[in-house]
Amino acid sequence: MMTELLLDLLLVVSLLLTALCALLAQDLFRAVVMFMAFGLLMALAWVRLQAPDIALAEAALGAGLTGVLLLDAVSHFRQSDSGAGSGESS
Template sequence: MVEWLLDGLLVVALVVTAVAALCSRDLFRAVVVFIAFGVLMAVAWVRLHAPDIALAEAAIGAGLTGVLLLDAVSHLGSKRLRAQQQGDGRQ
C-alpha cells in the first residue's frame, strides 16, 4: 500500500516538473526544474529496479546536461545585458 502511494506521488511529481519545465518563461527556472526532473527520473528508475539506468540518468540527465544548460543560460543572459547596454549608450 505504501509503495503504491510512493509510486503515485513520484508519477505526479514527474508530470508536474515536466509541465513546469515546458511552461516556464524564465530560462534559469526551466533549467532548474529540468534538473529536478532528472533527479526524480533517476528515483523512478531505482523504483523500477534499474540502478544502472538510474545512475546514468543522474549523471548525464541531471548532472552533465544540467550544468551545460546552466552555462548556456548564463551566456545568453550576459549577451542580452551587453545588447541592452549598447542600446542605451547609442540613444
Template structure:
C-alpha cells in the first residue's frame, strides 16, 4: 500500500514539475524545475529497478543538461541587456 502511494506521489510530482517547467515565464525558474524533473525521473528509474538508467538520468538529464541550460540562460540574459543593441548598430 505504501509503495503504491509513493508511486502515485512520484507520478504527480513528475506531471506537476513538467507542467511547471513548460508554463514558467521565467527561464531560470524553468531550468531549475527541469533539473528537479530530471532528479525525480531518476528516482522513478530506481523504483523501476533500473539503477543504470537512474544514474544516466541523474548525470546527463539533471546534471549536464541542467548546467548547459543554466549557462545558456545566463548568456541569453547578458545578450538581452547590452549585446543586441551593439549587434543592431553593427548591422547598420
C-alpha cells in the first residue's frame, strides 16, 4: 500500500517535472523530447487511474504521433533558424 502510494507520488512528481522541462528547456528539440516523455508518463498515470483504454490511446497518440508531428515541425523551423528556439519573453 505504502509502496504504491510512493510510486504514484514519483509518477506525479515526474509528470510535473517533465511538463516544466518541456516549457522551460532552451533547446526546442529537448523541449519536444521532454513533451514526449510527458506523454508516456501520462499513459502510466491512466493505468494507475484504472483507465487502460485511455492509456492505450495516450501511448499511441500522445507519445507516438504527437512526438513525430512536433519533431517534424522542429526540424522544419530549424532549417535556417537555429538558435532562435528560446521562446521565453518577459
